[in-house]
Amino acid sequence: xxxVYQITLIIAIIAIILEMLTGTLLLFSVAFSFVIVSIFxxxxxxxxxxxxxxxxxxxxxxSVIFLRKTYKNKTDVSKxxxxxxxxx
Numbered sequence: 001x002x003x004v005y006q007i008t009l010i011i012a013i014i015a016i017i018l019e020m021l022t023g024t025l026l027l028f029s030v031a032f033s034f035v036i037v038s039i040f041x042x043x044x045x046x047x048x049x050x051x052x053x054x055x056x057x058x059x060x061x062x063s064v065i066f067l068r069k070t071y072k073n074k075t076d077v078s079k080x081x082x083x084x085x086x087x088x
Contacts, residue, residue, distance in 0.1 A: 004041050016031045
């Protein structure tokens with residue numbers, strides 16, 4: 001019989017495949033969070049919905065912040081010359 005952590009790992013793999021198809025770096029943090037939750041499910045031998053939701057939310061927040069800083073484009077933030085929006 002398939003365990004709960006295996007289902008969570010399958011969802012993580014599906015999210016990684018969808019991330020490869022879209023290339024937006026949004027589903028990568030979701031997949032990372034599902035892997036973290038599945039590790040906790042494996043070590044504690046079961047599903048605890050409240051614990052899993054808290055772990056998912058915390059790991060999702062950490063991974064979004066980390067990925068945004070890691071893959072930040074250097075041209076995203078540019079200072080305006082002489083505070084002029086209309087650069088010609």
